[in-house]
Amino acid sequence: MGEVIDILLAVSFWVAAVRIATPLIFGTLGELICERAGVLNLGIEGIFTVGAMSGWMAVYQGMGLWGGVLVAVGVGMGFGLIHAGFTVGLGVSQHVTGIGITLLASSAAYFTYRTVLPDVTSPPRIEPFEPIAIPLLSDIPLIGPALFHQTALTYLAFVSVIVTAWVLYRTPLGLAVRAVGENPAAAEAQGISVVAVRTGAVAVGSGFMALGGAFLTMSAFNAFFFEMVGGRGWICIALVVFASWQPAKALLGAFLFGAFDAFQVRLQQSIGAAIPYQVFLMLPYLLSILALILVSRRAAYPRALMVPYRKGER
Amino acid sequence: MSKVAAAPVLRLTGITKRFGPLVANDRVDLSLGRGEVLALLGENGAGKSTLMSILFGHYTADEGTVEVADGAGSLKELRHGSPAAALEAGVGMVHQHFTLADNLSVLDNITLGTEGLWRAFQGRAAARRRLKTLMDDSGLAVPLERPVGTLSVGEQQRTEILKALYRGVRILVLDEPTAVLTPQEVNQLFDTLRRLTQQGLSIIFISHKLDEVTAISDRVAILRAGKLVGERETKAVDRGELAELMVGRPVELHGRDPQPRGVEVARLAKVSVPGPRGGMDLKSADLALFEREIVGIAGVSGNGQGALAALLSGLAQPSGGSFSLFGNTVTRFDAGAFVAGGVGRIPEDRHRDGTVGDMTVWENAILETYRDGANQRAGWMRIGAARDHAKGLIDAFDVRCPGPDAPIRLLSGGNMQKLIIGRVLENRPRLIVANQPTRGLDIGAVAFVQDRLLEAKRAGAAILLISEDLDELFQIADRLAVIHSGHLSEARPAEDLTKRQVGLMMAGEGQGAHAA
Numbered sequence: 001m002g003e004v005i006d007i008l009l010a011v012s013f014w015v016a017a018v019r020i021a022t023p024l025i026f027g028t029l030g031e032l033i034c035e036r037a038g039v040l041n042l043g044i045e046g047i048f049t050v051g052a053m054s055g056w057m058a059v060y061q062g063m064g065l066w067g068g069v070l071v072a073v074g075v076g077m078g079f080g081l082i083h084a085g086f087t088v089g090l091g092v093s094q095h096v097t098g099i100g101i102t103l104l105a106s107s108a109a110y111f112t113y114r115t116v117l118p119d120v121t122s123p124p125r126i127e128p129f130e131p132i133a134i135p136l137l138s139d140i141p142l143i144g145p146a147l148f149h150q151t152a153l154t155y156l157a158f159v160s161v162i163v164t165a166w167v168l169y170r171t172p173l174g175l176a177v178r179a180v181g182e183n184p185a186a187a188e189a190q191g192i193s194v195v196a197v198r199t200g201a202v203a204v205g206s207g208f209m210a211l212g213g214a215f216l217t218m219s220a221f222n223a224f225f226f227e228m229v230g231g232r233g234w235i236c237i238a239l240v241v242f243a244s245w246q247p248a249k250a251l252l253g254a255f256l257f258g259a260f261d262a263f264q265v266r267l268q269q270s271i272g273a274a275i276p277y278q279v280f281l282m283l284p285y286l287l288s289i290l291a292l293i294l295v296s297r298r299a300a301y302p303r304a305l306m307v308p309y310r311k312g313e314r
Numbered sequence: 315m316s317k318v319a320a321a322p323v324l325r326l327t328g329i330t331k332r333f334g335p336l337v338a339n340d341r342v343d344l345s346l347g348r349g350e351v352l353a354l355l356g357e358n359g360a361g362k363s364t365l366m367s368i369l370f371g372h373y374t375a376d377e378g379t380v381e382v383a384d385g386a387g388s389l390k391e392l393r394h395g396s397p398a399a400a401l402e403a404g405v406g407m408v409h410q411h412f413t414l415a416d417n418l419s420v421l422d423n424i425t426l427g428t429e430g431l432w433r434a435f436q437g438r439a440a441a442r443r444r445l446k447t448l449m450d451d452s453g454l455a456v457p458l459e460r461p462v463g464t465l466s467v468g469e470q471q472r473t474e475i476l477k478a479l480y481r482g483v484r485i486l487v488l489d490e491p492t493a494v495l496t497p498q499e500v501n502q503l504f505d506t507l508r509r510l511t512q513q514g515l516s517i518i519f520i521s522h523k524l525d526e527v528t529a530i531s532d533r534v535a536i537l538r539a540g541k542l543v544g545e546r547e548t549k550a551v552d553r554g555e556l557a558e559l560m561v562g563r564p565v566e567l568h569g570r571d572p573q574p575r576g577v578e579v580a581r582l583a584k585v586s587v588p589g590p591r592g593g594m595d596l597k598s599a600d601l602a603l604f605e606r607e608i609v610g611i612a613g614v615s616g617n618g619q620g621a622l623a624a625l626l627s628g629l630a631q632p633s634g635g636s637f638s639l640f641g642n643t644v645t646r647f648d649a650g651a652f653v654a655g656g657v658g659r660i661p662e663d664r665h666r667d668g669t670v671g672d673m674t675v676w677e678n679a680i681l682e683t684y685r686d687g688a689n690q691r692a693g694w695m696r697i698g699a700a701r702d703h704a705k706g707l708i709d710a711f712d713v714r715c716p717g718p719d720a721p722i723r724l725l726s727g728g729n730m731q732k733l734i735i736g737r738v739l740e741n742r743p744r745l746i747v748a749n750q751p752t753r754g755l756d757i758g759a760v761a762f763v764q765d766r767l768l769e770a771k772r773a774g775a776a777i778l779l780i781s782e783d784l785d786e787l788f789q790i791a792d793r794l795a796v797i798h799s800g801h802l803s804e805a806r807p808a809e810d811l812t813k814r815q816v817g818l819m820m821a822g823e824g825q826g827a828h829a830a
Binding site: 170171172173174175176178179182183185186187189190191192300302303 | 397398401409413414415416417418422423425426427428429430431432433434435436477
């Protein structure tokens with residue numbers, strides 16, 4: 001028990017929790033935007049990978065950190081457009097296309113990495129985003145350093161949540177996105193182009209996913225490794241359900257998961273070899289499954305999720 | 315003097331539309347006056363929907379013009395094939411199947427698409443003010459903040475009408491608007507429509523129900539096989555004439571024809587059936603069915619009819635009460651055993667539950683009897699015999715189709731239903747569970763289905779007839795019960811009830827609706 005309290009009172013734990021949460025915030029927001037428009041995007045895992053690789057590679061090629069961010073987002077949106085082309089334009093299965101996009105995007109990332117850097121044994125490191133302390137706010141005990149002494153991308157994630165929530169609930173565009181995810185025929189009858197809105201939402205959502213990947217190489221690990229995404233994309237899919245498709249709850253879900261993950265690492269260290277470490281690794285996933293079961297029973301999912309829309313059909 | 319001559323707001327001239335060899339609309343001329351209610355009457359497939367789809371720009375006419383009056387009252391030709399142009403010209407439509415997003419609020423559904431997409435704010439407050447005025451003027455009251463999915467069907471329809479009014483339509487097309495309403499809601503709708511026409515709205519009212527057409531319209535235009543076969547002032551026409559114009563021959567609907575009631579076939583005592591999401595779809599229902607009797611179940615669909623029909627055909631298992639069939643208490647709920655035991659099922663949704671669309675007519679004809687000796691021997695299908703059998707059914711029940719090898723999805727709803735009825739009746743069932751057997755059929759097919767049910771009753775079957783159509787129930791049912799949110803009222807002789815009483819009970823208001 002003492003160990004647990006020690007962990008919870010350590011500043012480093014809270015900082016780590018928010019750091020782990022950041023890519024999940026981006027990914028969950030991205031998936032949420034796609035699903036709100038009625039498109040499941042299982043390409044997320046691959047788009048994370050390609051975002052991580054392309055952002056890092058752009059910085060390594062001298063485009064600067066923000067240049068890298070733009071490249072990552074652009075590449076992510078590109079893969080999003082491919083996904084939208086198949087699932088929205090042609091109306092084919094969203095599951096199959098999404099898994100295809102994941103395979104395609106991660107392979108493309110590895111291929112590019114190996115083609116550009118054929119001879120390296122360990123990936124070159126880049127100069128990452130540095131933490132920025134926000135004056136006054138970062139002096140608050142525990143919460144201060146956790147929330148207000150982070151890198152620019154983490155702040156961008158916070159802002160993205162607010163902007164996404166605003167757009168979804170307060171603007172005509174957001175209403176159009178929600179409407180095409182609920183009943184595309186109704187939206188079309190009101191003069192809204194379902195294809196355009198869904199395609200746009202998938203592209204923007206995929207851009208967010210790529211940002212999540214870029215955070216890994218440009219703010220966390222400073223280099224690109226194979227398999228570095230390690231299922232974060234899939235976690236985001238679960239977090240969207242946990243969040244009942246609401247941006248604010250997505251933020252909460254990402255924080256919870258980040259906290260569990262940071263907690264299990266520290267618990268491993270303090271409890272030591274008494275329990276196999278794999279048990280600790282399982283912990284955040286077990287807890288998220290549990291949370292998912294409890295929360296998602298009442299979730300009001302978008303009615304037209306995974307339903308392809310073809311004009312003129314009932 | 316017709317209102318058209320005074321101020322036409324819409325004129326269709328020489329509209330022709332062909333789909334391959336089929337002429338869906340054949341030189342149709344139609345005009346609509348300001349503040350007029352024009353009823354468009356016709357059977358399924360007569361071309362009503364095609365004509366309205368052309369008006370809306372969903373289809374492009376092969377010949378002819380559509381002209382709509384602008385704000386100043388002069389007719390302007392409408393651009394072909396553009397729904398946006400129709401909306402802009404002030405034409406609105408309420409489809410039979412609503413186009414509403416269930417999880418969005420009424421307000422969001424109405425304002426959707428009316429504002430520029432790139433605005434930073436939704437003008438909710440202004441929209442709410444405008445809608446308040448609209449609601450006061452039209453008498454259409456809807457709770458604006460509630461999600462549409464939580465509203466009653468009547469409220470959803472009001473939302474659809476408000477949606478059109480909010481866009482400032484001057485011409486409103488209503489496609490079979492009463493199909494889903496209780497009689498009281500129909501009256502309310504008609505009051506609203508009268509109020510709206512007084513304010514200058516022009517209405518096209520699509521229907522195949524004669525009594526509604528005569529109640530609400532100023533003028534009736536009758537379509538048959540794509541052609542405009544008549545236009546009548548409503549005041550100067552009788553229903554018989556309208557029916558004959560619509561069908562092309564005299565139609566006779568047969569009445570109740572009471573028979574001495576036979577032995578008890580099925581009895582429910584305090585039977586409850588659980589719903590898919592917890593709760594009970596059918597709550598402690600009591601019902602007895604006898605040979606040579608039709609018991610009608612009235613109610614707005616979705617109030618437990620499905621559970622009742624599923625129970626009686628062995629597809630649902632009760633969670634309480636006792637259920638006896640043909641004198642034995644039922645313990646094993648197995649649809650196949652029910653069919654073999656003498657239960658005939660006419661399912662509510664002939665496409666989803668009644669037939670397999672991509673399978674042929676003959677395969678569909680033996681769906682319930684494919685294990686019989688007539689259709690298989692030692693596990694091998696007797697295809698020749700099954701096809702001959704299907705041919706017999708096609709002849710006996712006047713199923714119009716290319717032949718027994720055609721996929722059944724190519725058949726019209728009426729012909730599909732005839733095949734299903736044939737399939738059920740040839741087994742000489744002792745109990746027939748008919749769930750909405752005439753819904754969506756045109757008047758000729760309705761008469762055919764009703765006559766077959768009456769015949770089966772005379773031959774000794776007990777029939778449970780679930781219907782939303784009160785006219786039908788009062789026409790052929792011997793006893794009537796009402797189902798409302800899972801509560802089944804006591805079945806009483808139809809001649810002791812009035813449509814008004816039953817209508818109130820359908821809305822959950824009448825006494826007896828909740829009687830255990």
